[in-house]
Amino acid sequence: xxxxxxxxxxxxxxxxxxxxxxxxxxxxxxxxxxxxxxxxxxxxxxxxxxxxxxxxxxxxxxxxxxxxxxxxxxxxxxxxxxxxxxxxxxxxxxxxxxxxxxxxxxxxxxxxxxxxxxxxxxxxxxxxxxxxxxxxxxxxxxxxxxxxxxxxxxxxxxxxxxxxxxxxxxxxxxxxxxxxxxxxxxxxxxxxxxxxxxxxxxxxxxxxxxxxxxxxxxxxxxxxxxxxxxxxxxxxxxxxxxxxxxxxxxxxxxxxxxxxxxxxxxxxxxxxxxxxxxxxxxxxxxxxxxxxxxxxxxxxxxxxxxxxxxxxxxxxxxxxxxxxxxxxxxxxxxxxxxxxxxxxxxxxxxxxxxxxxxxxxxxxxxxxxxxxxxxxxxxxxxxxxxxxxxxxxxxxxxxxxxxxxxxxxxxxxxxxxxxxxxxxxxxxxxxxxxxxxxxxxxxxxxxxxxxxxxxxxxxxxxxxxxxxxxxxxxxxxxxxxxxxxxxxxxxxxxxxxxxxxxxxxxxxxxxxxxxxxxxxxxxxxxxxxxxxxxxxxxxxxxx
Amino acid sequence: xxxxxxxxxxxxxxxxxxxxxxxxxxxxxxxxxxxxxxxxxxxxxxxxxxxxxxxxxxxxxxxxxxxxxxxxxxxxxxxxxxxxxxxxxxxxxxxxxxxxxxxxxxxxxxxxxxxxxxxxxxxxxxxxxxxxxxxxxxxxxxxxxxxxxxxxxxxxxxxxxxxxxxxxxxxxxxxxxxxxxxxxxxxxxxxxxxxxxxxxxxxxxxxxxxxxxxxxxxxxx
Numbered sequence: 001x002x003x004x005x006x007x008x009x010x011x012x013x014x015x016x017x018x019x020x021x022x023x024x025x026x027x028x029x030x031x032x033x034x035x036x037x038x039x040x041x042x043x044x045x046x047x048x049x050x051x052x053x054x055x056x057x058x059x060x061x062x063x064x065x066x067x068x069x070x071x072x073x074x075x076x077x078x079x080x081x082x083x084x085x086x087x088x089x090x091x092x093x094x095x096x097x098x099x100x101x102x103x104x105x106x107x108x109x110x111x112x113x114x115x116x117x118x119x120x121x122x123x124x125x126x127x128x129x130x131x132x133x134x135x136x137x138x139x140x141x142x143x144x145x146x147x148x149x150x151x152x153x154x155x156x157x158x159x160x161x162x163x164x165x166x167x168x169x170x171x172x173x174x175x176x177x178x179x180x181x182x183x184x185x186x187x188x189x190x191x192x193x194x195x196x197x198x199x200x201x202x203x204x205x206x207x208x209x210x211x212x213x214x215x216x217x218x219x220x221x222x223x224x225x226x227x228x229x230x231x232x233x234x235x236x237x238x239x240x241x242x243x244x245x246x247x248x249x250x251x252x253x254x255x256x257x258x259x260x261x262x263x264x265x266x267x268x269x270x271x272x273x274x275x276x277x278x279x280x281x282x283x284x285x286x287x288x289x290x291x292x293x294x295x296x297x298x299x300x301x302x303x304x305x306x307x308x309x310x311x312x313x314x315x316x317x318x319x320x321x322x323x324x325x326x327x328x329x330x331x332x333x334x335x336x337x338x339x340x341x342x343x344x345x346x347x348x349x350x351x352x353x354x355x356x357x358x359x360x361x362x363x364x365x366x367x368x369x370x371x372x373x374x375x376x377x378x379x380x381x382x383x384x385x386x387x388x389x390x391x392x393x394x395x396x397x398x399x400x401x402x403x404x405x406x407x408x409x410x411x412x413x414x415x416x417x418x419x420x421x422x423x424x425x426x427x428x429x430x431x432x433x434x435x436x437x438x439x440x441x442x443x444x445x446x447x448x449x450x451x452x453x454x455x456x457x458x459x460x461x462x463x464x465x466x467x468x469x470x471x472x473x474x475x476x477x478x479x480x481x482x483x484x485x486x487x488x489x490x491x492x493x494x495x496x497x498x499x500x501x502x503x504x505x506x507x508x509x510x511x512x513x514x515x516x517x518x519x520x521x522x523x524x525x526x527x528x529x530x531x532x533x534x535x536x537x538x539x540x541x542x543x
Numbered sequence: 544x545x546x547x548x549x550x551x552x553x554x555x556x557x558x559x560x561x562x563x564x565x566x567x568x569x570x571x572x573x574x575x576x577x578x579x580x581x582x583x584x585x586x587x588x589x590x591x592x593x594x595x596x597x598x599x600x601x602x603x604x605x606x607x608x609x610x611x612x613x614x615x616x617x618x619x620x621x622x623x624x625x626x627x628x629x630x631x632x633x634x635x636x637x638x639x640x641x642x643x644x645x646x647x648x649x650x651x652x653x654x655x656x657x658x659x660x661x662x663x664x665x666x667x668x669x670x671x672x673x674x675x676x677x678x679x680x681x682x683x684x685x686x687x688x689x690x691x692x693x694x695x696x697x698x699x700x701x702x703x704x705x706x707x708x709x710x711x712x713x714x715x716x717x718x719x720x721x722x723x724x725x726x727x728x729x730x731x732x733x734x735x736x737x738x739x740x741x742x743x744x745x746x747x748x749x750x751x752x753x754x755x756x757x758x759x760x761x762x763x764x
Binding site: 032033034035036037038039040041042043044045046048049050052053056057060403404405407421422451453505506 | 617620621622626627628629630635636639640644645646647663664665687688692693695696697699700716717720721722724728731732734735
C-alpha cells in the first residue's frame with residue numbers, strides 16, 4: 001500500500017514538473033515537502049475540530065441556560081392558562097392589572113412575580129401563586145393620564161442630550177445617534193413623542209409588511225439585536241442609514257439582555273418615522289412585556305427613567321402591539337422572527353387583529369372602548385377555540401426553530417412554538433408561492449446559517465451574544481430585483497474590543513468556555529439542595 | 544443619495560467578509576487537486592459488508608458499546624433538535640473529535656458511505672454509527688500522528704534548519720499543496736503561529752505547547 005501510493009505520487013510529480021528538468025533530488029525534495037505539508041494539514045484540521053467541539057459544548061451550556069429560562073416562562077403561562085380555562089365562569093372576564101401609573105414595572109396580573117427576576121423566585125411563585133391569583137381591574141390610558149402628560153414635561157436647562165423636533169428630520173436622527181454614542185439619555189418627553197408617533201404609524205401597517213426591491217434593487221435584513229447598540233451602530237456605519245435606495249428589514253428582538261435596549265428601540269422607531277417606506281420592523285418574541293420583565297428591559301428603563309418608567313413602558317407596549325408580524329419581500333421571501341409550523345397559514349395570519357396580542361404569551365385580549373374611543377378595559381378571550389388556534393399560529397411565527405430531518409413537533413426546548421423540519425419548510429413555502437424563509441431567534445456562531453436545502457436562513461445580528469468572543473454578528477443583503485433572482489450576500493462583523501481580534505481560536509474558546517462554566521457553576525450552586533436530594537434518591541447504595 | 548454615517552467609531556473593530564455559502568463545490572476544492580495526496584479508494588458496497596455493519600450495530604460487547612456511546616455523544620452535539628441526524632458538512636469535525644485523523648479525502652469517503660441517498664445533505668446516526676465504529680475498531684485507520692512524525696514534517700519544511708519559518712512561504716505551501724487550506728484556516732494558523740515581535744513562526748518552540756490538548760487555554764503569544 002505504502003509503496004504504490006508513493007510511486008503514484010512520484011509519477012504525478014514527474015509529469016507536472018516536466019519543465020523543471022533538474023536533478024531527481026529536487027523532485028524528491030519537493031515530493032517530501034508535499035508529504036510533510038499533507039501531514040501538517042491533517043494534524044491542524046484535527047486541532048481545529050477539537051476547538052470546534054469545545055466551542056459546541058460551551059454553546060450548549062449557554063443555550064440550555066438561556067432556553068431553560070424561557071421555558072420556565074412558558075410553562076408557567078401554560079399552567080395559569082390551563083387553570084383559568086378550567087374555572088367555570090363567563091367568557092370575557094376581567095383579568096387585569098393595577099394602574100401602572102403608580103406602580104412602575106409590575107403591571108401583570110397573574111401575580112407572576114412582584115417584579116422579581118431571578119429564576120429561583122419564579123420557581124417558588126409557581127406553587128404559591130395558584131392560591132393567590134388576584135383579578136384586578138386595569139385602566140389603560142392611551143395618551144391622557146392623571147398627572148402631567150409626559151410630552152409636556154419641560155426640558156431642564158442642564159439637559160445635555162439630543163433635542164428632537166417633530167416632524168423628525170434627518171438631522172434629528174443623526175443627533176439622536178450621536179447622543180447615544182456619547183452615552184446620553186434621551187429626555188423622557190422626546191421618548192414619549194417618538195413612541196407615540198411610531199406606535200400610531202405602525203398601527204396603520206398591515207400584519208405583513210410588503211417591501212419591494214423595485215426601486216432599490218437590494219434590501220438589507222438584520223436579525224436579533226438584543227440591546228447591543230454597538231452592533232446596530234456598526235451595521236448603520238457599514239451599510240448606511242435607511243433610505244428609499246437602502247431599505248431595511250429588522251427582524252425583531254430589539255430589546256432585553258443588552259444594556260442599550262431603549263436606545264436601539266428609539267433609533268429604529270425614529271428611522272421608521274423618518275422613512276416609513278424604507279424601514280420594515282417585525283415583532284420578535286422579546287417584544288413582549290412578560291419577557292421584558294425577566295430579561296432586563298424593564299430594569300433598564302426603570303434605571304434610566306425612574307418615576308416615568310411605568311408610563312414609558314405602557315407606550316412601549318402600544319408599540320409592541322402595533323408591530324407587524326412579519327414581512328414578505330417581492331412576494332417571494334418570507335421574513336418572520338421565529339419560524340413556521342405545519343399549520344402556518346399566512347392568509348389566516350393576514351386577517352388576524354394583531355393589536356389584541358398585548359403579550360404573545362397570553363391569550364389575545366379584547367378591548368372595551370368608551371364613548372370617546374379610548375380603551376378602558378382589557379379582557380382575555382381564552383375560552384374561544386377560534387382564538388386559541390389563531391393564537392397558536394402567532395406563537396409559532398415568533399417562537400419556532402428549524403430542525404434537521406423531517407416533521408413538525410412542539411418545541412419543548414423553548415416551551416412554545418414548534419420545531420419545523422425540512423419538509424415543513426418545503427411545503428409551507430410551496431403552499432404560499434414563496435422561495436425563501438428568513439428568520440432569526442437563534443444565535444449562530446457565524447452570525448448566519450443556511451439550512452433546509454438553503455430554503456431557511458437564520459440571521460443573527462448581535463455579536464458576542466453569550467460572551468465576548470462567542471459569535472459573530474451578521475446581516476444579509478438580498479441583491480437583485482422583483483423580476484430577477486435575489487442573491488444573498490452576507491456581511492459578518494464583530495463589535496468587540498481590539499484585543500479580542502488578536503486572540504487565537506484557542507484563547508477565545510477558552511475564554512467563552514470559562515464564562516459558560518462559571519454560569520453553570522452558579523446555577524448548580526443555586527439548586528444545590530435539590531440536586532443533592534435527587535442524587536440521594538437515585539443512589540441506592542448509601543444509607 | 545447615499546447617506547453615510549460620518550466619523551470613526553472608537554473602540555469598535557469591524558471585519559467584513561462578504562462570504563458566500565460554502566457550497567459542495569467549495570468543499571471539493573478543499574480536497575487535493577491531485578498533487579500527491581492519497582487517492583480515495585473506490586468503495587463497493589456489498590452484502591457482506593452490510594451484514595458486518597449490521598452485526599456491529601447490534602453488538603453487546605462492552606468495548607463496542609463504549610465506543611458507540613462516545614460516537615452518540617459527539618453526534619448529539621451537532622444534532623440540535625434530537626433528530627438523530629446531522630448536516631453532512633459536520634462529518635469531518637465529528638470524526639476528528641473521536642480521535643481520528645483522516646485527510647480531507649478520507650472524510651469525503653466516509654461521507655459517501657454514510658450520507659442519506661435522498662441527497663439532502665443529511666447523515667443519520669443509524670448509518671453513521673456502525674460505519675464509524677468499524678473505523679475506530681480498526682487500529683490502522685486514521686490514527687493519530689505521533690509527535691515525532693509531526694516534528695519531522697516541520698523539519699522537512701524548514702529547509703534552513705533554524706527552527707524558524709517564514710509566514711509568507713508557509714501560506715504559499717499550505718494554500719497550494721496537499722489538501723489546501725481555505726482562507727480562514729490559514730488566517731487562523733497565521734494568527735497563532737506567528738510571533739508578533741519577530742513576524743516569524745518559531746515552530747520548534749510552539750509545537751510542544753500546541754500538542755498538549757488538555758492544557759488550559761493560554762496559547763502562545
